[in-house]
Amino acid sequence: MFSVFRDLIRYNIEFAIGLVLVSIIVIFALLSFVSPVDTTLIYLVPPDMPPSWQYWFGTNSRGQDLFWQMSTAMRNSLTFGIIVAVLSRIISLTVGLLSGYVGGWLDRVLMFINDIFVAVPIFPVLVLFYFVLRNNLDSLTLALIMACFGWPFDARLIRSVALGLKHREFTRHAVFAGMSTPKILLQEHLPYVMPIVFSTFMANMLWSIGLEVTLAVLGFTNINNPTIGTTLYWANNHSAMVVGVWWWIVIPVVLLVAAFIGLFLLAVSMNEYIDPRSRLRRMGA
Amino acid sequence: MSEDLLKVDGLKAYYQMDYFGVTREVRAVDDITMTIRKNEIYGIAGESSSGKTSFIKVLAAAIRPPMRIVAGSVKYEFKGLSVDVADATPAQIEAIRWRHLSYIMQGSMSVLNPLRRIGKTFEDFAKKPLGLTGEAYRARVLNHLERLKLPADVLNAYPHELSGGMRQRVTIGLATVCHPEFIIADEPTTALDVVVQKEVLGLIREIQQDMGSSVVFVTHDMSVHANMTDRVGIIYAGRLVEEGPTRQMFFAPRHPYTAHLVASLPRIGDTTQRPALDGRPPSLANPPSGCRFHPRCPLAIDKCKTDVPPLVTVANDHRTACWRWQDVKPLVAPQVPHGVMA
Amino acid sequence: MQGYLWFVGKRALQLLAVIFFGVSATFLVTHLSPISPVESALGRMTARSNSAPEAVQAMREALTAMYGVDEPILTQYANFWGRLVQGDLGPSMIAFPTPAMTLVMRALPWTVGLLTTSIIINFLIGNLLGALAGYNQNSRVLKGFGVIAMGLQPIPQYIVAFILLIIFGFVWPVLPISGGFAMNVTMGWTWQFVGSVIVHSILPAASLVLVGFGGWFLGMRALVSNVVTEDYVTYAELAGVDRSTIVGGYVIRNALVPQLTALAMTLGGVFSGTVIVEQVFNYPGLGSLLIDAVGGGDFSLVLAVGTVSVTAVAVAIFIIDLLHPLLDPRVRAE
Numbered sequence: 001m002f003s004v005f006r007d008l009i010r011y012n013i014e015f016a017i018g019l020v021l022v023s024i025i026v027i028f029a030l031l032s033f034v035s036p037v038d039t040t041l042i043y044l045v046p047p048d049m050p051p052s053w054q055y056w057f058g059t060n061s062r063g064q065d066l067f068w069q070m071s072t073a074m075r076n077s078l079t080f081g082i083i084v085a086v087l088s089r090i091i092s093l094t095v096g097l098l099s100g101y102v103g104g105w106l107d108r109v110l111m112f113i114n115d116i117f118v119a120v121p122i123f124p125v126l127v128l129f130y131f132v133l134r135n136n137l138d139s140l141t142l143a144l145i146m147a148c149f150g151w152p153f154d155a156r157l158i159r160s161v162a163l164g165l166k167h168r169e170f171t172r173h174a175v176f177a178g179m180s181t182p183k184i185l186l187q188e189h190l191p192y193v194m195p196i197v198f199s200t201f202m203a204n205m206l207w208s209i210g211l212e213v214t215l216a217v218l219g220f221t222n223i224n225n226p227t228i229g230t231t232l233y234w235a236n237n238h239s240a241m242v243v244g245v246w247w248w249i250v251i252p253v254v255l256l257v258a259a260f261i262g263l264f265l266l267a268v269s270m271n272e273y274i275d276p277r278s279r280l281r282r283m284g285a
Numbered sequence: 286m287s288e289d290l291l292k293v294d295g296l297k298a299y300y301q302m303d304y305f306g307v308t309r310e311v312r313a314v315d316d317i318t319m320t321i322r323k324n325e326i327y328g329i330a331g332e333s334s335s336g337k338t339s340f341i342k343v344l345a346a347a348i349r350p351p352m353r354i355v356a357g358s359v360k361y362e363f364k365g366l367s368v369d370v371a372d373a374t375p376a377q378i379e380a381i382r383w384r385h386l387s388y389i390m391q392g393s394m395s396v397l398n399p400l401r402r403i404g405k406t407f408e409d410f411a412k413k414p415l416g417l418t419g420e421a422y423r424a425r426v427l428n429h430l431e432r433l434k435l436p437a438d439v440l441n442a443y444p445h446e447l448s449g450g451m452r453q454r455v456t457i458g459l460a461t462v463c464h465p466e467f468i469i470a471d472e473p474t475t476a477l478d479v480v481v482q483k484e485v486l487g488l489i490r491e492i493q494q495d496m497g498s499s500v501v502f503v504t505h506d507m508s509v510h511a512n513m514t515d516r517v518g519i520i521y522a523g524r525l526v527e528e529g530p531t532r533q534m535f536f537a538p539r540h541p542y543t544a545h546l547v548a549s550l551p552r553i554g555d556t557t558q559r560p561a562l563d564g565r566p567p568s569l570a571n572p573p574s575g576c577r578f579h580p581r582c583p584l585a586i587d588k589c590k591t592d593v594p595p596l597v598t599v600a601n602d603h604r605t606a607c608w609r610w611q612d613v614k615p616l617v618a619p620q621v622p623h624g625v626m627a
Numbered sequence: 628m629q630g631y632l633w634f635v636g637k638r639a640l641q642l643l644a645v646i647f648f649g650v651s652a653t654f655l656v657t658h659l660s661p662i663s664p665v666e667s668a669l670g671r672m673t674a675r676s677n678s679a680p681e682a683v684q685a686m687r688e689a690l691t692a693m694y695g696v697d698e699p700i701l702t703q704y705a706n707f708w709g710r711l712v713q714g715d716l717g718p719s720m721i722a723f724p725t726p727a728m729t730l731v732m733r734a735l736p737w738t739v740g741l742l743t744t745s746i747i748i749n750f751l752i753g754n755l756l757g758a759l760a761g762y763n764q765n766s767r768v769l770k771g772f773g774v775i776a777m778g779l780q781p782i783p784q785y786i787v788a789f790i791l792l793i794i795f796g797f798v799w800p801v802l803p804i805s806g807g808f809a810m811n812v813t814m815g816w817t818w819q820f821v822g823s824v825i826v827h828s829i830l831p832a833a834s835l836v837l838v839g840f841g842g843w844f845l846g847m848r849a850l851v852s853n854v855v856t857e858d859y860v861t862y863a864e865l866a867g868v869d870r871s872t873i874v875g876g877y878v879i880r881n882a883l884v885p886q887l888t889a890l891a892m893t894l895g896g897v898f899s900g901t902v903i904v905e906q907v908f909n910y911p912g913l914g915s916l917l918i919d920a921v922g923g924g925d926f927s928l929v930l931a932v933g934t935v936s937v938t939a940v941a942v943a944i945f946i947i948d949l950l951h952p953l954l955d956p957r958v959r960a961e
Contacts, residue, residue, distance in 0.1 A: 395858040398876070409869070
């Protein structure tokens with residue numbers, strides 16, 4: 001297992017870069033646990049100070065140290081992404097495995113529901129939720145809602161793998177030996193599906209954090225909760241670019257892009273590595 | 286000699302790979318010399334991973350890096366056209382493809398583009414090599430389909446609308462419509478049931494007799510060789526170990542491996558257990574020294590472990606690569622299979 | 628033909644079911660909220676004024692009657708559908724008394740036009756370049772494209788739009804950064820208007836294209852790399868079939884089929900990118916309308932935009948689904 005990791009780092013440049021980027025971001029986010037300032041308070045330090053030795057990322061117009069602000073924001077955004085990804089993985093795994101394996105009317109019903117969720121554009125729905133819940137829309141609720149929309153694609157993927165597995169010899173043996181369906185799904189089929197789960201995990205994180213940023217920038221989330229998106233919202237609110245407080249916009253954007261590119265590279269390289277045909281193609285076969 | 290259609294001389298084709306810090310050289314084809322004459326069916330037999338598929342690919346000019354021709358030549362003598370695959374330009378190879386040299390691939394299921402009608406596929410493959418257009422082209426294709434006992438409206442169908450047997454006949458038709466002089470048939474009957482097998486084999490034989498082409502028939506099924514081929518060549522671990530007229534090879538094999546292959550054919554009424562070779566085919570990346578068969582050979586002596594036996598002519602047209610070829614006896618009395626011309 | 632009609636029929640039923648559930652869900656979300664639209668509308672109206680309590684009460688009664696919130700939920704649901712089929716979703720508050728539906732219909736063509744153009748550009752160019760990259764694995768130019776695509780793809784729409792805004796708005800102001808068409812041009816099918824529309828749509832479309840193109844490129848490249856190893860491609864190459872025929876008819880055609888499915892699945896998500904882009908460039912489409920509606924607490928308008936967008940996406944997916952059998956004859960056989 002470890003040697004696989006080592007090989008990946010040494011020979012797959014995308015994985016290496018992705019890993020480096022993500023590690024930097026994660027370490028940066030973890031720093032927030034030792035933050036000396038309370039990031040929900042404002043006007044603690046002199047506002048609009050450019051980056052300097054005292055304030056590494058400068059300060060924003062609300063009188064907050066941008067360094068600690070970004071650290072907490074990163075942590076919140078990442079946590080949000082992870083929660084959504086985990087929840088939607090659980091849903092898509094359950095639906096996908098059940099649908100593919102059990103088949104019949106259960107499959108038809110589940111896929112019908114799946115198609116509905118695919119057809120409904122998530123953005124207006126999220127905006128609607130904000131509209132009715134206003135300040136009651138905290139991160140957790142938003143995460144739950146997004147998880148409910150993030151499973152359809154991957155459920156279909158898992159379902160097609162499950163369909164293939166259903167007809168394999170070892171499945172028939174298990175059924176013949178009297179294994180119960182949940183046991184078969186969990187013990188026999190789950191390992192086959194894990195690679196898909198891992199790579200879609202990261203893609204899902206990208207999607208949910210991106211959506212959160214989009215919503216926050218428009219002001220449609222709880223703007224008092226420091227995340228990357230809300231930071232940009234406040235920066236826009238205080239017309240940061242125009243006033244000249246460029247670091248308030250540029251630094252969150254750079255961090256966000258770095259995190260995204262890192263996650264994306266990891267997802268792509270792991271995906272490629274897991275698929276043996278693409279590995280062979282790299283070797284020129 | 287104008288009787289030779291293909292002359293392979295000292296051919297060596299290796300996979301040379303260098304990735305993730307590991308260098309590997311797989312010697313898929315290791316020094317093969319042989320000739321194929323006009324108007325003959327030549328069988329190539331061997332186990333899986335013996336290198337016979339790689340050899341065929343070289344003959345069909347279908348190898349790609351990391352597989353390369355490292356030494357030797359593969360010279361075709363078509364009517365008025367001589368091409369050495371080992372050092373021909375792409376243009377030269379394009380000129381012989383399909384018109385003079387064609388290929389029947391293994392697995393009729395997937396060799397036809399599922400999104401294209403058969404007629405369009407025919408156009409893609411055959412229009413340019415035939416050099417015909419319009420009515421002349423159509424007439425030629427329809428004529429050929431008739432020969433294969435395929436209805437004319439198969440041209441409008443999609444592959445998934447045809448049965449397996451029809452698809453195989455279409456594939457054979459595709460490969461033969463240009464009347465090529467050299468056809469390579471790569472396991473065309475594997476994975477077909479016996480009834481369809483008989484049809485397909487009959488078809489190939491008919492076409493060969495009609496057109497006077499040479500066919501290289503690759504299969505691991507010895508009974509097909511007995512039924513179809515004029516000469517057989519046995520490939521083991523990337524080398525040609527025996528070659529000769531089919532009847533002679535079956536009744537009087539001169540290599541222990543051939544003896545075993547022949548003995549593996551089942552006979553009706555025989556209740557004795559088939560003798561099996563122990564061990565497995567060797568890895569082509571790290572083959573045994575000397576004669577590559579020596580780890581599994583019942584007749585092996587010390588010399589076999591160190592010296593590579595050369596191909597020697599032991600009878601008319603019959604060559605073998607074994608130090609003890611005089612001691613080789615058939616393992617069971619071969620039963621004359623039905624249908625083989627006496 | 629018979630089979631195709633059957634296929635269309637089945638899909639049409641599915642479309643209706645999707646619309647039904649989607650719109651009902653929209654209804655549920657808005658009507659099951661703890662916040663009464665009457666109170667929030669009232670709050671907005673009386674926020675900066677000093678109205679007499681009787682006036683407020685009168686307003687409350689009028690709003691309640693208009694929104695129909697004093698009736699049981701099922702009656703509201705029935706009324707909702709009844710009015711929806713007639714195309715009536717009540718008046719909008721931010722542009723009272725213009726019916727919400729009118730505002731939505733006015734904004735819809737802008738969004739549809741922008742989205743259709745950028746999706747088509749993305750799909751065609753992304754897939755074409757991706758296919759070439761997958762087929763010619765050794766081309767440096769195409770590899771470079773791949774790197775660019777990988778770099779651009781994860782960047783959120785907002786940032787790309789914003790960067791374009793800064794570049795073309797402040798640094799190099801050659802393209803208009805606001806509005807759907809120039810302010811001094813009248814609407815109508817004149818060259819002046821159409822030209823103005825096109826020029827104004829360049830930047831919004833560019834933001835959508837820059838971010839979306841990468842995904843198609845990478846996806847197609849991976850697909851093509853797989854298709855190239857299929858038996859029928861190998862056989863065609865073995866037979867010396869024309870290179871362009873192989874790439875077009877054998878490789879791209881086969882790889883396009885799953886991409887079409889993917890297109891249908893991503894349509895819902897493309898919408899979110901549009902909202903931001905419209906906001907940044909002040910483009911008069913559904914996105915801007917939605918944001919204005921939410922900002923103004925306009926219940927009917929938000930509901931209207933939600934309903935129309937759900938329907939529009941479902942119809943678009945339906946149309947794409949119809950294209951499927953034309954591309955893949957095996958589907959027709961189902």
